[in-house]
Amino acid sequence: MIVLKFGGTSVANAQNISKTIDIVYNKSKEKKLAVVVSAFSGVTDLLILAGKTASVKDKSYKDIVSQIEKKHKDAIDELIPLSEQSDIINTINHEINLLKTLLDGCYLLGELSNRTADIVAGFGELLSSQIIAVALKQKVSNSSFKDSREVIKTNSNFGKANVDFDITNTLISDYFKNNDFQVVLFPGFIASSVDGNTTTLGRGGSDYTAAIIAAAVKAEVLEIWTDVNGMFTSNPKIVKQAQPIETISYQEAMELSHFGAKVLYPPTIQPVLNDSIPIFIKNTFEPEVYGTLISNHPAATNNPIKGISHIDNIALLTLEGSGMIGVAGSSKRLFEVLSNESINVIFITQASSEHSICIGILNADADKAKTAIDKAFELEIAQNKIDECIVEKDLCIVALVGESMKNHQGISGKMFSTLGKNNVNIRAIAQGASERNISVVVNEKDVKKALNTLHERFFEDNTKQLNLFVMGIGNVGEKFIDQISQQKKFLKENLKINLRVIALSNSRKMVFDEEGIYLKDWKTTVDQGETANVDNFIARAKDLNLRNSIFVDITANYDIANIYDKFLKESIAVVTCNKIACSSEYDNYKNLKNLSRKYNAPFLFETNVGAGLPIIDTLKHLIASGDKVNRINAVLSGSLNFIFNNFSETYNFHDVVKEAGIQGFTEPDPKIDLSGVDVARKILILIRESGYKMEMEDIVNNSFLPKECMETTNNDDFFKSLIKHAAHFDNLLAEAKAKNSRLKFVASFENGKASVGLQFIPSDSPFYNLEGKDNIVQFYTDRYVDQPLLIKGAGAGAAVTASGIFADVIRIGNV
Structure with a gap:
């Protein structure tokens, strides 16, 4: 039958x-x-x-x-x-x-x-x-x-x-x-x-x-x-990548059903267990699907984890005090009190010192339990031997379940580190001697992130999902999104990284999609989005609370640079090409670095210097390996290098600056580049990353622009001033030719002093033949004394800047 x-x-x-x-x-x-x-x-x-x-x-x-x-x-x-x-x-x-x-x-x-x-x-x-x-x-x-x-x-x-x-x-x-x-x-x-x-x-x-x-x-x-098609590796309503479990033991099924797998009522297994009657979980609406077989002898698998389950609406009760140490019967009294109140205990953990006992019960029973416990221990509480019962509500129990976990080392370590990397705070831990179940208590707001993160770690072939919140979708932003669209399949198949763009925003509109924005027609999607608002953008990213979240700033905006701390405090990584934050006050720069470490949220800004060139990354490796930077010489503005390489008797200064802007080599406000401010920011960032404390005002800026050009307040007036002062620029070019030199805007650091300015570079200098929009950096260190470490390559342009941002995102994926 x-x-x-x-x-x-x-x-x-x-x-x-x-x-x-x-x-x-x-x-x-x-x-x-x-x-x-x-x-x-x-x-x-x-x-x-x-x-x-x-x-x-x-x-x-x-x-x-x-x-x-x-x-x-x-x-x-x-x-x-x-x-x-x-x-x-x-x-x-x-x-x-x-x-x-x-x-x-x-x-x-x-x-x-x-x-x-x-x-x-x-x-x-x-x-x-x-x-x-x-x-x-x-x-x-x-x-x-x-x-x-x-x-x-x-x-x-x-x-x-x-x-x-x-x-x-x-x-x-x-x-x-x-x-x-x-x-x-x-x-x-x-x-x-x-x-x-x-x-x-x-x-x-x-x-x-x-x-x-x-x-x-x-x-x-x-x-x-x-x-549903059987028991799943996790709740498929929360974890979209959850998979049906083909075979599972009675004990594993009981653990999963006890910890919230609603497809099976927990007591169901007990009557059939003694007679080894197999249980099939089948789908009425897809009867041909195999489903899940629960038996004494499930098929062996390589994965020691069978499923990840959870129970919502949990309260944690803690009874602690020196009066419990070495006193027999404290636990008995506690559990008798709860039993008399018909309160079911779902989770138990006790310190080995016997100083405290922590139990998990349903939220609905918390107040009744506290009242009963405090009454039962009122004498010890009055004598300050035991503290009043501590109640924490709105928690959730997350459990890893697997019969074979006891035969595999490091499961709990992987579980804790995976949650820690996503800033999921663990309130309590319980693991039985059978090692069939490892349970943790987390905040209810973190349960979706916890389940998805753990499922990704244990069931998805180590594929890591990165969720991007992108602000700034102009020239560089467009190239960045195109690169994601082009490389998405490659990244998933070869690097086990699943990139999803969750939010896009420009100065007018923003759009969010928790399942990932369809990138084939993203411009239309943004145009039809809601009105852009920075505070709402931050709030939405925070409320979604997605694992491996990354805020990507592709703007040059002061206000946006000032919100990084809000993301880092939520364990949302920050990737930026915006130089303003890292060249702001030193205390702010250090605070962002400290927040990154504290909340385990990467803060990467490789494109702040050299666009896609690995300048900052190389510098970090030098410092991490114990080297010390003593001197830096660099041409750090691809836009200025492009301008001075193309400026000639037949191609006037005004026109070449215009062309640099059209090709995306300059900032939206070209005066930032030509005034030397942009280069000063870059050398400041390198100095700070080298371990030195310096402020922007400490850098000497030898500007080559006439005062009237510097005092303009908009782009139209700025370009008019370039035409008005054409003779000034022509004289600089003539002087360079007379000296058999080339004009380069150079940044230098040595002996704690830094400067930026236009220089006449002689033909025997490595900077002389720097073509196009290239950058070059020379690091003189304790190890690189006579011959500097040299990095050279394209240092401006939308595509290379986007590729540098992309590389920072991939670095986070590989952590």
Whole structure:
């Protein structure tokens, strides 16, 4: 015999019930079946609501009953031929009238006893099962209905009764010995006490009903039919990459179901465990899918982790004090108090010093538990031997589950480090000696990040998802997005990095998509977005709380440079080509570096100097290896190098500056480049990264621009001034030619002093042949004394700057 159980979604409506009946019909051709069904989806909740509503003298319970009645009679109309409806309608009318009578009594008395609540809650299964039994008989004539209350006997613990298996097993066994039906259909969830009162087996108890019957008849298999393709490696509603688990042990399944895997009611496994009856979790809507097999001997896999589960709405209670050390019975007293209050303990951890005990319970029980514990220990609290019970709410338990974890070293270390890297604070830890389960308590707001991060670490072939929040989508930003679109597949296949752009913003519009913005048409998406607002951008990024989040600043904006700390404090990495932050006050620069370390959030700005050239990265490696920078000589402005390389008698200064802007080599305000401010920022950043403390005003700026050019306030006036002072620039060019030199804007640092300015570079200098928009940097260090370490290459342009930003993002992915 096979036992099948169909959950609420499988019998939610006539269409789903028809699918359920088809499955039963096909299986009944080969085996005898016992079929257990739940209430129609949502009906049990309506019944409980009706009971509570009636008990507070609210007449709207009658409307709820009418809604329940209509739902079932609609199903009769759709499932059962009109000629066959008379008897089942009479049955349903009888049950509904009984329900109304009970609720009327609750209304008159103004109370709802546990006993009455069980009877009311059980009507859902009674109604659904009798309708489905009649519908089934249309297709399987040799089928019958059996009231579970006649064969499953319990004590009188209303709400979650305990089964008397000696009586129950005998009744079930005798029933099947004395009938020859091919299919017998039972209502789930309900049972009766030995003195005949209706009891229930707890929410989810229909699974338990099926397991009880399967154990009693020694079934070949117990099949739990639901709306998903088995048990998953994590909750697929939260972790989109969650995968079905093909095979799993009874113990692993119990752990996962206890820690929130709602596809299986935790007590279900116990009745079938002793007889090693396998359990299949199957999908009513995709019956051909394998599902999950739960047995004693699951197939071996390379991954020691079978699943990651969680329980929401947890409160952590801590009892601590010196009065507990070495005092026998403290734990016993604590747990007795909770037991007397019928409070279920979900999580326990205790310091080896016996100084404190920490337990996890449901949020709803926290206040009641604290009151009871403080009362039980009031003498010790009054004597300052024990502190008052500490309560922390709005927490969540996350559990790694796997039978083979005990045979693999470092699982807990990987778990903790993975959560730590994403700034998921662990409030408490518990691990049993069996090492089948490692549980941690985290803030509820971090549960999505925690589950996704852990799933990525243990199940996704170490693929790391990076979530980008991009601000600034002009020339460089556009190239950056194009590079992501082009390289996305390569990165995933070769570097195990999954890049997703979650947000895009310019000065006018911004757009967010938690699942990742479709990049093929991103410009249209942004144009149709909401009004850009920096504060809202920060708040949205914070609220999404995604793992491996990176804020990418591709602007030259002061205000944007001043918000990096807000991201770093949320463990959101910052990648920027904006030089303003790192060249601001030294204390601000150091604060950002410190926040990066404190919150484990990378702060990368390779493109601040040399665009895509690995200048800062190389410098960091020098310092990290113990070298010391003593002197720096550099041409750090690709735009100025382009300008002076192209400036000639036939190509005037004004025109070449214009062309540099068109090609994206200058800042939006070209005066920043030509005034030397941009180069001063760059050398300042190199000086600071070399380990020296310096401010912007400490750098001598020998500007080559006439005073009138410097004093302009907009680009139009600036370019007009370049034309007006053309002779000044022509004279500089003539002087360079007379000296057989070339004009280069050079930055220097030595002996704690720094300067930037236009220089006449002789032909024997390595700077002389620097072409196009190239940069060059010379580092003289303790190791590179006579011959400097030299880095040279393209130092300006949208594409190379974008590639430098891209490289910083990949560095974070490889951490």
